[in-house]
Amino acid sequence: MSLYNDHTGHVAAKYIRNAVIIIILLLFALATIFPIYFMIISSFGDPVEAGAMSYSLIPTKISLDSYKFFFEYSEYSLRWLLNSLFVASVVTVSNVFFASMAGYAFSKIRFKGRTALFTLLLIAMMIPYQVTQVPLYILIVNIFQIQNTYSALILPGLVTVYNIFLAKQFMSSIPTEVLECAKIEGCNQFQVYFRIILPLSKTVLAVMAILTFMDSWNTFFWPFLVTNTMDMQTIQVGLKNFRFANTTYFAPMMAGATISALPMFILFFSLQKYFLKGVTVGAVKG
Amino acid sequence: MKRNMRVLASILALTLALSSLTACGSSNNEAKPSDSGSNVSADAKDTITALLPPVSGKFQDKFKQLEKEFNELYPNLTLNIEPASWEDMTQKLDTQVNAGSPPDIAFIPSGGIPKYIQQGMLLDITDTATPEMVADYDKVPLEYMKNGNGLYGFPAYMEVHALGGNKQFLEEAGIDWKKVQKDGWTIDEFREAIKKGVVKEGDKTSRYGFVFATAGVASKDYLNILLKNAGMPAQFNTDLKYAYTSKNFLEVLKDIRALIDDGSMPKELSSVDAGKRWNMFLTGQTMITGKGLATFENNANENNEKIKAKDGSEVKGSIPVDYIVLPVPTFLGEKQQASVAVDGYVTFRGTKEPTAEHKANVVKAAYFLASGNVAATTNNDLFAAHITESGRKAAETMPLNRNEDNKAAVETLLQQATPARPDIPTDLGAKAIKMEDEVIVPKLQALIAGEITPEAMYETVKSAAVKAFGEDGVVKE
């Protein structure tokens, strides 16, 4: 029983429908995947400058020089990857935990000033970062004096309004009745959150984890601002060092981009099971 | 943990500083008063930070070594170099400047100096730089590091923005490039020459006479390079009146259009970027390209080697190219004035007034980076001319492989370098920069794309200039 008809008894109809769907999806996928394809094939080119770049769909020459170049370019290549991994993991865990808590509170718990506070959060989200960046920099570097530390990289991203908003929107569709039942059975709010909300929100939390990790992993500007030694840089900051005076070492940069994208593939597929259907309210009720 | 270390370190530093202060007191009593002060201050520990982009391809690899050499030279001083890419370092520096805590030294184009002076964050080193240091530099590039009466750092190199030609194509088109290198050419001669460079297959152009990178903000370079040779070396004339309202400006705009309408330049010029035009040059799709830097000769040579090696690593479809340095044509009988870029090590200050000792140390570090061996190696990597005596001396022993004609041509152009204009007040300069970004560049892009006429652009620029600088603040002729 679902949105789509099961076509019970019409196996052929089902297959035809799915085939049509797959073809449409594949066509759209081609357009989307193209830049990635380009990224990967150019990473196998020679480490030449971008001015001398030639665009081609099929690599004329396969060489792993760029990957070697990337790791030999700086003794810190591996360190950059580890830094990124550490920062992104901490930020992801704290976001999933704190944003889901806040999202739950904003959607299901009645307290004074709730709407006002939430509106305030949203308004802050609307101020472009170009303007808040300098005050934030002053705060971290001049007031807290923690530049070039992991704290500086992690603290500002501990909980984002985006994630609170996301959690709130999803949790608002969990029927309140379920929660009330639990309360009647003597659960306190924390138990409700832990035993009912979290399991019911697995899907959105997995989505949040992926998005947050990705975002943190890809952030360039903030880590670039607050780090000033190579050993504290993240992979994105390190990668940018491939861009030289009037030219760019193109293939190694693409190799770096491919390397930096790898953990994302792994994360994506390892979180897959949480994306799968099954953690719905009905399942819990039943 | 890190935080604790930091506290510990600052306590240590403080203790050291205090003990050195007391040492200072005692030594003062004993030693002769005349030189004790300088002795002591020179020994105090100090750290200088420098934010440096990859000035040359090999530059950033040498940071560790530079830090070490500097420390060997001045055992009490530590040089901390932060690497940053060209594209991003301005943003980092600007954030730091806005926050009131910039590095001591940053490598930037001299054109950025007025902007930072306006923020009050530059360090005037006129009194701190020793006469020997100042005397080491050629006069023209050093002037570029000045504003008003202040000196704000040391120049690293002065590069000529010229044009680059394909030797074989030039000769096929019957252009006497050696003569052009020596005597220059007028825009009319240039126009005829690039017409001859065009090769057509049917109604499709397979080779253009001239391609300049004008996509996005690069169009600014194109205009500026031409204006220098049209009697407008700067946005303001010597009476500090805005120059781009003169009739000559209109004439240059007309010629920009004419070169495209002739078919000598592609009609899609407005979205040709630096990478694209270099690719067109190497693949024989254009005879002349711009802007041309001395180092392009090197890039072309490297590609030629790859073609010879036949391992498929050369630029796809490229042909062997002998790169020829060419001057920019002159307009309306005005003299040839090469557009130059002077970049250098600019000195900054924080919100707190720096001590005299720290100032002296910053100058030492800036001079260390911008002279002698360091400057010589970097400039050789870039094929850039040396602008310090010490650099020239250090370079004598370094081998360099380049075309003698090109070297001579560049030297001629350097002789004709447009002089710096430290007399332009920062507020006028700031207005002109804004005018350039918000009016001139957007309109120029439209002109190149064939969407407005030269006259329309001229009128827009003129009325915007009158609005910004007043009727009396602009050139009228």
Next chain:
Amino acid sequence: MTQLAKPLKKRRIKGDGGWGYAFIAVALVVFAVFTAYPVVSAFIISFQDYKPLGSTFVGFDNYIDSFKDSLFWKSLVNTVVYTILTVPVALIISFGVAILILPLNKKLQTTFKAIYYLPAVASGVALSVVWLWIFDPMPTGILNQVLGFFGINNQNWLGSSSTSMFSLVLMSWLSSHGTSIIIYLAALLGIDDSYYEAAELDGASFIKKMWYIVIPCLKPTTLFLLVTGVIGSFQVFQNAYLMTGGGPDNATTMVGLLIFNNAFKYFEFGKAAAQSLVLALIIGVISLVQFKFWGKDVEY
């Protein structure tokens, strides 16, 4: 039975005020220090001629100057046009794709999600290089080759003011919808089967199920994507910055780019702050309308 009859009605648990504050405490502290503080600073700066060594109070000058500046208005119009052309289309595309992925088996679902999400993983630089190639103005450019196939002359995509905005919009249509697709899918998978079961007993068609179950159930998600999409689009400047630099003739200058230029290129930080606050106000009003319009029967 009343509970079952109105399963979507949400009531909050009462008398838990203390818990509420406890649950948002950490988020609120982080927010206050790292977001609210900079925002308040920006607000103060918007009334100043900002200099690191000491700012001067200038009243509403920064605001007045901005409103008098024709470029500010032009960039606002550009931003609105860009937003109208991109955000709704992005929602429709990602909704459509999510719906299409739904009936497939788990392996295929995963594969397609991964594919659509990949561009977000790739570095922005790689993407912009590819797009420059697609928009290459010469007849050899990818898009121009497609046009050439139909006998149309090559276009100067990014270099002409008639096509540059369209080019940026096209770029947004075809590049990453991954985030929205994933969020939509998560929401789709969260719809309780019992709704479909009930509908099927009534003999509801696919269209009916879509209209009466899927769309209402996805309202909170759509609202989220719409509001964040509009916020993102109003602040966009990366694409214009990398691809066109705002040109030609300011045809693609967005407010985000203008604010960036004011803050850093010209060091008119006060003006940048003032313009940001105006921008925030505009986005705020638009979001409010969205909440009123979309959030009518949804809890927010």
